[in-house]
Amino acid sequence: MDEMKYELLTELNSRMQADLLESFLEANGVDVELFQESVGHSIYPVNVDMLGRVQVFVPKDKIQKAKELLEYFET
Secondary structure (H helix, E strand, O other): OOOEEEEEEEEOOOHHHHHHHHHHHHHHOOOOOEEEEEOOOOOOOOOOOOOOOOEEEEEEEHHHHHHHHHHHHHH
C-alpha cells in the first residue's frame, strides 16, 4: 500500500478561512490540499454537524514549516 504523502495540519470552521490559509501557505512555498464534506459551496457558512469543517493537508516533509506559518497566520 502506498504511504500517504500528506499530513493533516489543521481543521477550520469555514471554507473562506481555509482558502485564506491555503493562499498564505502556498505564498510561502507549502503546497496545500483542502478536504471538505460538502453540500455545495456557498457564500454563507454551513455548519450542520461537520459539513462546514475544512481539513487542511500539507506534504509531510513540510509539516514543521507549515505549523510555524500557521502559528504566525493565527496571530
